[in-house]
Amino acid sequence: MPQNSAAVLPAPYADLVVRDADYTAPAAGELVIRNRAVAVNPLDEIKQSTGDLMYKWLPHPAVLGEDVAGDVVEIGPGVTGFHVGDRVVAYAVGMEKGRNHTAEGGFQLYSVVEAQLTARIPDDLAFEDVVVLPLAISTAASALFQKDQLGLDHPTAGGHHPAPRQSVLVWGGSTSVGSNAIQLAVAAGYRVVTTASPHNHDRMRALGAEHVVDYRSPSAVSDLLTLLDDQTVAGIFAVGTGSAEPCLTIAIATGARRLCLASPSVSMSTLPRRRSLLALSRFGLQMASRVAPLMVRSRLRGIRTRFVWGSSLMTNEVGPMLWNDFLPKALADRSYVTAPRAEVVGTGLQSIQPALDAVREGASATKFVVLL
Ligand SMILES: NC(=O)c1ccc[n+]([C@@H]2O[C@H](COP(=O)([O-])OP(=O)(O)OC[C@H]3O[C@@H](n4cnc5c(N)ncnc54)[C@H](OP(=O)(O)O)[C@@H]3O)[C@@H](O)[C@H]2O)c1
Numbered sequence: 022m023p024q025n026s027a028a029v030l031p032a033p034y035a036d037l038v039v040r041d042a043d044y045t046a047p048a049a050g051e052l053v054i055r056n057r058a059v060a061v062n063p064l065d066e067i068k069q070s071t072g073d074l075m076y077k078w079l080p081h082p083a084v085l086g087e088d089v090a091g092d093v094v095e096i097g098p099g100v101t102g103f104h105v106g107d108r109v110v111a112y113a114v115g116m117e118k119g120r121n122h123t124a125e126g127g128f129q130l131y132s133v134v135e136a137q138l139t140a141r142i143p144d145d146l147a148f149e150d151v152v153v154l155p156l157a158i159s160t161a162a163s164a165l166f167q168k169d170q171l172g173l174d175h176p177t178a179g180g181h182h183p184a185p186r187q188s189v190l191v192w193g194g195s196t197s198v199g200s201n202a203i204q205l206a207v208a209a210g211y212r213v214v215t216t217a218s219p220h221n222h223d224r225m226r227a228l229g230a231e232h233v234v235d236y237r238s239p240s241a242v243s244d245l246l247t248l249l250d251d252q253t254v255a256g257i258f259a260v261g262t263g264s265a266e267p268c269l270t271i272a273i274a275t276g277a278r279r280l281c282l283a284s285p286s287v288s289m290s291t292l293p294r295r296r297s298l299l300a301l302s303r304f305g306l307q308m309a310s311r312v313a314p315l316m317v318r319s320r321l322r323g324i325r326t327r328f329v330w331g332s333s334l335m336t337n338e339v340g341p342m343l344w345n346d347f348l349p350k351a352l353a354d355r356s357y358v359t360a361p362r363a364e365v366v367g368t369g370l371q372s373i374q375p376a377l378d379a380v381r382e383g384a385s386a387t388k389f390v391v392l393l
Contacts, residue, residue, distance in 0.1 A: 023055070028086075034070070055130060083126070114332055182210040198283055207230075214245060217236065257281070282329065
């Protein structure tokens with residue numbers, strides 16, 4: 022049996038430590054991957070920094086990490102379409118409720134993953150480039166395509182679409198989630214308008230966005246309304262702290278009926294990395310004072326506004342559509358690019374904690390990656 026090791030979170034607020042870990046064989050519908058690259062998400066940093074505020078059900082020591090890429094080493098019963106030795110990228114869901122939390126975490130040498138959340142990748146696509154995708158593309162797809170979210174048409178690989186008839190607004194296009202939402206919406210046949218800092222505008226256009234607006238500009242909302250004038254807006258996806266309110270204003274003005282939110286209304290990075298009842302109470306009050314009026318305003322205007330959960334696609338048709346049908350083909354024919362760009366910050370499990378520290382400092386259209 023292979024010797025496994027993991028970078029574990031031993032206790033709330035602690036730094037990750039590298040330890041020997043059990044190797045778990047795959048159950049039905051699962052694969053085991055020898056991870057060659059992992060990426061870190063704000064979610065991992067938030068879990069480390071905020072104790073049990075999120076993922077209360079996750080016991081310590083915990084194995085965080087959602088984004089993995091590597092080689093298939095073992096295949097569970099009933100899995101078709103994969104072989105030992107395949108190069109793959111996968112969404113590791115160990116942090117989710119009811120999962121085998123340690124075996125399915127990403128920050129280790131061997132992760133158990135769901136075959137329906139795994140995609141084969143072309144031989145010449147580097148693990149460190151493709152590993153930026155899993156949580157971001159899954160969140161974007163859950164938001165855009167689930168019937169209980171924006172319910173848009175599904176994407177097709179190949180990039181040949183008739184002229185778009187409807188528009189989608191992706192606020193926060195230079196986030197990892199937003200960069201994937203732009204590409205998925207374009208692949209589904211929509212015209213995309215987005216926001217980003219000016220230095221990322223060319224990057225957004227290269228992903229397929231037709232227009233880009235600086236979200237920090239005082240005229241951002243009116244600029245977007247001008248661009249969306251006379252357009253049918255099929256849905257709005259709001260990514261980034263503070264994006265919900267302007268997006269609701271735009272939904273009201275354009276007649277969009279559905280708004281999907283990815284980010285909490287108050288940034289969790291305002292919380293200290295320690296237990297503080299005072300900070301937590303202040304955070305709770307700020308959240309309530311932002312979310313309650315937003316929901317009331319949505320309801321009064323007949324707009325369905327919902328928060329998305331990135332792993333929700335694993336319990337509906339969007340998961341296999343994205344991971345088994347769309348993504349392998351779109352990566353193979355190069356109609357889908359790996360975005361945001363990867364920045365390799367180290368090699369070995371001990372490099373994951375510095376990568377989390379880098380996330381805490383912030384990144385622009387970049388995802389931090391560790392090679393294993
Ligand atoms: N609900 C879920 O399941 C789920 C899953 C994943 C992520 N999220 C949330 O989605 C958000 C993005 O996550 P990510 O991993 O994609 O982030 P990320 O890649 O780390 O995002 C970095 C980018 O955020 C942009 N940004 C910062 N503040 C912004 C704002 N107020 N409005 C719009 N863009 C802003 C910056 O753009 P510029 O450099 O162009 O200024 C920067 O490039 C976070 O709030 C995260 O918590 C939610």
